[in-house]
Amino acid sequence: MNKTKNIILLVSFALLFGLAFFVYKLYNNQNKTIQPIKNISFEHSDDDYVDTFAFSDGLPTPDSVIMYNPDEFGMGPVEKKIYNIDINQDGIKDKITKTFIETGNAHSYYEYTTEIKKDNKYINITPDNLKTTNGESCDLQQIQFVFKPQFKIKVIYRELGDFWNQPTVAKQVDFTLSDNKWIKTNEKKLKSVCDVKELF
Numbered sequence: 001m002n003k004t005k006n007i008i009l010l011v012s013f014a015l016l017f018g019l020a021f022f023v024y025k026l027y028n029n030q031n032k033t034i035q036p037i038k039n040i041s042f043e044h045s046d047d048d049y050v051d052t053f054a055f056s057d058g059l060p061t062p063d064s065v066i067m068y069n070p071d072e073f074g075m076g077p078v079e080k081k082i083y084n085i086d087i088n089q090d091g092i093k094d095k096i097t098k099t100f101i102e103t104g105n106a107h108s109y110y111e112y113t114t115e116i117k118k119d120n121k122y123i124n125i126t127p128d129n130l131k132t133t134n135g136e137s138c139d140l141q142q143i144q145f146v147f148k149p150q151f152k153i154k155v156i157y158r159e160l161g162d163f164w165n166q167p168t169v170a171k172q173v174d175f176t177l178s179d180n181k182w183i184k185t186n187e188k189k190l191k192s193v194c195d196v197k198e199l200f
Helices: 002-033
Strands: 064-067 075-085 094-103 108-118 121-124 141-146 152-158 168-178 181-193
Touching: 152 181
Parallel strands: none
Antiparallel strands: 064 075, 075 094, 094 108, 108 121, 141 152, 152 168, 168 181
């Protein structure tokens, strides 16, 4: 009888030891797999880092940011950045608004508005189609604000080919302010590209 009890106790200890060892190995392996390779932050302001090879639209850190939830299809505005900038050099802060809009697929766009402040009211003077055309692999239209030596908006765009990634000849148009209105200047053809960001 005692011999049977001893065998049962030994088997029970062996099973408990085996189970404890299994749980320890499982826990240890889980800890190894969830360790990040590198700390990466996806939330940042425009001034958090400087990458000389990255495209920039030229705008500084925004004065305010408004976040939105897209609809159930993943479409709609996601983020609105507001910049209080003196556009027309009259000593009064005007407003540039940059809105990021999701389309529910691999394409998205930024829409810009420019408003002059006059008599305590904002007057929208935005040129037509002042928005980007972003794709997963290349962009068809991009916009850059240039502050020196003269404030201007640079737009580089290309037509869609037979498919999205097919390079086509890009064009550039600049907008400069005259009497609080944007005037097209410096229209020219550039080279054939897939991603127009290469041409800034």
